[in-house]
Amino acid sequence: MSNFHWNCPYCGRNATITNSNLSSDGHLFSKDNKIGNLGLYTTVITCPNPECKEFTIEAVLHETKYASNTGRHVLYGDPLFEWSLKPRSFAKPFPDYVPFPIRADYEEACLIRDLSPKASATLSRRCLQGIIRDYWGIQKNTLYSEINELKDRIDSATWQAIDAVRSIGNIGAHMEKDINVIIDVRGGPYPPDSIPLVLNSIHEQGLGVTARPGTFGSDRSGLLVA
Numbered sequence: 001m002s003n004f005h006w007n008c009p010y011c012g013r014n015a016t017i018t019n020s021n022l023s024s025d026g027h028l029f030s031k032d033n034k035i036g037n038l039g040l041y042t043t044v045i046t047c048p049n050p051e052c053k054e055f056t057i058e059a060v061l062h063e064t065k066y067a068s069n070t071g072r073h074v075l076y077g078d079p080l081f082e083w084s085l086k087p088r089s090f091a092k093p094f095p096d097y098v099p100f101p102i103r104a105d106y107e108e109a110c111l112i113r114d115l116s117p118k119a120s121a122t123l124s125r126r127c128l129q130g131i132i133r134d135y136w137g138i139q140k141n142t143l144y145s146e147i148n149e150l151k152d153r154i155d156s157a158t159w160q161a162i163d164a165v166r167s168i169g170n171i172g173a174h175m176e177k178d179i180n181v182i183i184d185v186r187g188g189p190y191p192p193d194s195i196p197l198v199l200n201s202i203h204e205q206g207l208g209v210t211a212r213p214g215t216f217g218s219d220r221s222g223l224l225v226a
């Protein structure tokens with residue numbers, strides 16, 4: 001495999017991955033299963049950063065076809081399944097001084113993104129509200145009102161990240177409802193990758209917040225639904 005750029009989910013560094021950091025292998029099988037010839041491929045990448053050296057494991061399941069000209073099985077079509085085995089989700093690490101409930105909601109929202117998009121969306125909204133209430137000390141009846149209150153108090157880059165969150169499909173449309181109402185995001189007029197976009201925005205704004213450490217948690221009373 002040729003060299004490619006990669007971002008380490010553990011240390012956040014960008015790196016160029018070569019064969020010295022990469023291991024991949026395939027397991028071909030059929031055993032009369034209902035689909036046919038399948039290939040389960042696993043890829044291990046080790047972070048080249050000498051202070052990190054963490055490794056990731058991903059797996060993908062493909063249909064395969066036998067290519068008579070090469071005598072080998074080749075991948076066919078789009079992947080049937082993809083898994084991130086390590087880390088268990090694409091959640092990016094927050095520093096420890098971000099309150100635990102916010103980090104926990106964010107990490108869980110990432111973890112269940114594919115299994116339960118509506119639960120992931122609900123956690124994302126609660127996470128966003130947790131940041132706004134805890135860091136900025138804004139508490140209104142609805143998250144929509146809280147975001148409006150925030151606009152003149154933050155830099156434009158952070159505002160754009162938050163505005164992206166509320167403008168995405170049903171998540172924005174349902175912000176007037178109670179924060180813990182589970183939103184049915186399936187079948188709605190929203191882009192299928194809206195949840196990852198929300199989570200990325202939460203992380204980006206969270207990083208904007210955490211660039212000024214020490215002001216989180218000044219008054220934790222009444223904040224952050226457990």
Ligand SMILES: [Zn+2]
Binds near residue numbers: 009010011012049
């Ligand atoms: Zn790393």
